[in-house]
Amino acid sequence: MKILGIESSCDESAAAVVEDGRRILSNVIASQVSLHARYGGVVPEVASRRHLESLLPVIEEAMAEAGCGWNDLAAIAVTVGPGLSGSLLVGLNTAKAISFARDLPLVAVSHLEAHIYANWLDGEGSGAQPPRFPLLALIVSGGHSDLLVMEDHGRYRLLGRTRDDAAGEAFDKVARLLGLGFPGGPAIERVSTGVSVGRGLSQRLPRAVLRGSYDFSFSGLKTAVLRLAREYGEDLPRAEIAAAFQEAVVEALVAKTARAAREERVTEIVVSGGVAANRLLRETLAKRAPVPVRLPPPILCTDNAAMVGACGYFRFRRGERAGLDQDVLSGLGLPQPYSPRPVPRRSPAIRRFPR
Numbered sequence: 263m264k265i266l267g268i269e270s271s272c273d274e275s276a277a278a279v280v281e282d283g284r285r286i287l288s289n290v291i292a293s294q295v296s297l298h299a300r301y302g303g304v305v306p307e308v309a310s311r312r313h314l315e316s317l318l319p320v321i322e323e324a325m326a327e328a329g330c331g332w333n334d335l336a337a338i339a340v341t342v343g344p345g346l347s348g349s350l351l352v353g354l355n356t357a358k359a360i361s362f363a364r365d366l367p368l369v370a371v372s373h374l375e376a377h378i379y380a381n382w383l384d385g386e387g388s389g390a391q392p393p394r395f396p397l398l399a400l401i402v403s404g405g406h407s408d409l410l411v412m413e414d415h416g417r418y419r420l421l422g423r424t425r426d427d428a429a430g431e432a433f434d435k436v437a438r439l440l441g442l443g444f445p446g447g448p449a450i451e452r453v454s455t456g457v458s459v460g461r462g463l464s465q466r467l468p469r470a471v472l473r474g475s476y477d478f479s480f481s482g483l484k485t486a487v488l489r490l491a492r493e494y495g496e497d498l499p500r501a502e503i504a505a506a507f508q509e510a511v512v513e514a515l516v517a518k519t520a521r522a523a524r525e526e527r528v529t530e531i532v533v534s535g536g537v538a539a540n541r542l543l544r545e546t547l548a549k550r551a552p553v554p555v556r557l558p559p560p561i562l563c564t565d566n567a568a569m570v571g572a573c574g575y576f577r578f579r580r581g582e583r584a585g586l587d588q589d590v591l592s593g594l595g596l597p598q599p600y601s602p603r604p605v606p607r608r609s610p611a612i613r614r615f616p617r
């Protein structure tokens with residue numbers, strides 16, 4: 263069963279065709295990173311305008327690469343939230359138009375849930391077993407750091423989340439502080455490679471422990487980097503500070519994830535989101551986790567539509583359908599259920615002019 267996935271929640275216009283929720287037939291991503299780099303972050307209005315230009319060619323390419331015609335598709339899965347409203351609207355309305363014109367069912371997908379489903383994708387079809395429940399899901403992305411138990415498809419229990427900055431957001435902000443550019447995660451990883459962190463520096467960067475909780479907190483760490491940067495001034499040892507920061511984030515993520523895996527007795531850990539591309543996190547987690555760890559290849563950690571197609575497949579199989587009145591849900595989270603029904607609108611106060 264082939265599903266066309268469409269993703270436009272932030273700064274990637276993406277489309278993919280996925281078979282049976284696992285096999286990637288095509289995965290096309292038009293990234294806007296260079297467009298936003300000069301502003302040091304994503305500019306929402308600029309992002310939605312670019313989605314308008316790129317999404318249709320990206321969908322056409324994904325269909326052609328998969329050797330797929332409209333009649334070969336079982337459904338269209340589209341991200342409805344969380345994300346930037348303007349960007350989400352472009353993807354959702356494009357999906358609705360195709361669904362209406364080609365008489366194809368529409369499936370609404372949460373971007374966060376889709377990140378988890380990147381772990382179901384099996385590239386060209388190596389035959390690897392799919393994840394087994396109950397599993398522990400760590401989502402570490404630009405907007406989220408969530409730790410959840412996934413008991414079955416669509417059944418989540420939230421254990422913890424960040425109380426302030428998301429892990430990816432902290433990477434981006436610290437990279438900006440150190441003058442390393444945007445996006446910050448890959449930049450920090452690059453300058454940290456091969457740098458050993460001295461004890462003195464490491465001790466100056468706090469790890470928020472938050473005893474008795476699975477929540478994370480990264481804003482204190484960010485402030486500590488800011489203080490260090492001010493102290494050093496011109497002689498700022500960028501690479502050492504970047505490496506110490508990366509180590510502190512990884513330690514916090516790995517400690518809570520490993521403890522949760524032990525206490526919740528899960529069968530495996532699945533990690534996803536842009537920060538899951540980080541090599542130190544991948545290696546440390548694999549070493550310290552009490553159960554097997556599954557990590558998507560880096561291209562499937564950051565935003566893509568193959569994960570939307572995979573997630574959409576399992577929702578479609580459960581009979582979920584969205585109507586043409588489906589709205590975007592920019593603040594959508596997990597495990598909050600996201601019904602295909604639109605959010606109720608408050609009617610605006612309309613002032614009528616006399617005729």
Ligand SMILES: Nc1ncnc2c1ncn2[C@@H]1O[C@H](COP(=O)(O)OP(=O)(O)OP(=O)(O)O)[C@@H](O)[C@H]1O
Pocket residue numbers: 271272344345373377402403404405406429430431433434445446447448451535536537538539540541563564565
């Ligand atoms: N190698 C890496 N190491 C650390 N962080 C990374 C790496 N690669 C990407 N990131 C970070 O991942 C984030 C982007 O991930 P992703 O695309 O999943 O986030 P998003 O879609 O913006 O947010 P969300 O998924 O929460 O809506 C950025 O903050 C980026 O700095």
Ligand SMILES: [Mg+2]
Pocket residue numbers: 373377403404535536564565
């Ligand atoms: Mg994302």
